[in-house]
Amino acid sequence: MIKKSVFALLSFVLLGNTASVLAQTEPEDIAMLSDEYQDSFYESLKQKGIENYDKAILSLEKCIQLKPNDAVAYFELGKNYLWLKEYRNAQISFEKATQLNPKNKWYWLGIYDVSFETKNYLLAIETIQKIIPFDEEYKDDLISLYMITNQFDKALFTINEMNDKFGKSEDRERYKMQILSQGPYQNAEIDNLIVQIKQNPKEESNYVNLIFLYSKNNETDKAVEVTKQLAKEIPDSEWAQVSLFKVYLDQNQADKAIKSMNTILSSSKIDSKIKHRTLNEFLIYVNKNPQYAADLEKAIGYFDNDKEVDVAKEVGKFYHSKNQLENAIKYYEKDLKTNSDTDRETNLLLLEVYAKAKQFEPMTKRAMTMIEVYPSQPQFYYYAGLGSNQLQQFKNAKTVLEMGLDYVVEDIILEANFNIQLGEAYNGLGDVKKKEFYFSKGNELLKQKK
CATH class of the missing domain: 1.25.40.10 (Tetratricopeptide repeat domain)
Structure with a gap:
């Protein structure tokens, strides 16, 4: 996921924030602007505000005639060309602004947005590397660009670097999992996690990630050993149950899996996304092993007050897709009883299943x-x-x-x-x-x- 500097937020930060640009201009320079320049400049802002970008450009060109080395005018010119999707002219204008004032982050971001909008990712990488000295958190953008251009070695290195300095983030962890799903990178990450655990044996997430990788490689014995190590270092860890649950399911040890699942679902530490994933894995298991339907029913009860996902509805959709109509009806009715009896989507789904049944x-x-x-x-x-x-x-x-x-x-x-x-x-x-x-x-x- 690209950060806030991308074109998606351009209108809020980059295209609308003239004040932040002027704030980086010396006050005495502003004071020296002629009345004619000021009139033309503010006319351009007015025209841009009502989306008359062509007229705004004419006013800015007049500003540049009056003050040929004014970076602010070139920056504004670039923004208007960007709105008109005249990308070449926008890039030329932003580049001129950076030449006149290379220390202004927003000017470089103008080039970055043009490059990203035109999918010129090599230029985007080159530009974001010039922005990073102003704000190191823009390395998250660099990671995204490395992912887009399949430069996974560089992405993984930068992810680990950012994690060490700023702590882990959801986007970085998602990218990391995407990289590690491609076998060649897993061994390097396994080695990295082993080192991290030795350096900081009380950090749960490193154990969890290592267990995940061992499980993915079907190295179950190693995964169990790491889980035991986690339990030894952090005896009350609930996170250990996340990986143990999957191990138990794979080994068809249902009673142990259910015990771990209930620990996960009742935990206040484990986030809802992991809980939803755990329930979904158990749902798939119960579909093949219906004798554990009562345990599924109990598990769904943990989500009765979930404001993010209507879990009973999603379970109903699962059974609906499998044409298991009685189960679909059961969970659609449960959702309507637990949440809103008048939910339009759930009622239409339930009526469809009633008709089929x-x-x-x-x-x-x-x-x-x-x-x-x-x-x-x-x-x-x-x-x-x-x-x-x-x-x-x-x-x-x-x-x-x-x-x-x-x-x-x-x-x-x-x-x-x-x-x-x-x-x-x-x-x-x-x-x-x-x-x-x-x-x-x-x-x-x-x-x-x-």
Whole structure:
């Protein structure tokens, strides 16, 4: 992930922060600017503010005529060219600004943003190396560029360097795992972690990362040994359970895996992403070993107050994708009960599964309830009509389907299904003429989609 200097935040920091640029200009220089220069300069800012970049450029060119060696004007010129995507002119303007004042970080960042926007990553690397002396944290950008250009040796070296100086970060660890997933780099990192553990035996994360690498290389015995070492150095470590859990699962030692999992999920130290990953691994295991479904149910309970992820819904989606309809229904219903009973996405997923499972009575009841909550959502009318037809409540089917059809917009398949269900409703009511009309209309719509 590229840092804040990238084009994504350009409008906030680089393109909008004229004050920060002027702050780096000597006050006496500003005071000496002529009225004509000032009028032209502030006219350019006004035009840029209303996105008249061509007019802003004309005003800045006048500034440069009045003061040919003014770095600020060239910098502003570059920003306006960048907004117009005239990248060559933008780069020339930023380069001129750096030539006039090489000690201003923002001028170099202008070149950097042009190079990144044009995917000229070699120039971006060259430029960011000139920015780093101003702010060493921009080495995180350098790491990202090394990753993009597949310079993994340099990336790994810089990651370790930054970790040592500033501590680990989520992005660096993600890049590191990406590099280490390519076998040739794992041995070097294993050696590095062994050294780190010797130097600082109380740092949990080094043990965890080493256990991960040994497990990935199928060196289970070594992974277990490191886990034992971690337990010895840090007896109350909960992090040890993260790796032990995976080891136990791989060895099909379910009871030990479940014990480790419960320790992980109840821990206040282990972050939610690792907890979600642990649950997901256990979910996959239970899918093959359904005798542990009760333990899965208990595990999901740890996430009842999770504000980031609706875990029960995600479990429902998993079973949904496996066409295990009863389990999908169970967890969708659990999610609606635990979180919001009116969540639109979960209700639509549940109705879809009800339909596949031919559970038409609860499907119809829920769809009718959701029509009251979302009166302009056509899918709820459709499921209510479909269920009513299956329950031979043809009059109700006709009513809700005719109401819902008015809300269908630019969805040919849904419109076709509405017409087919209306045909079913009129067939049940004995109106052959309207039955044929709606069936015919539904089939014509389906032909349009092919």
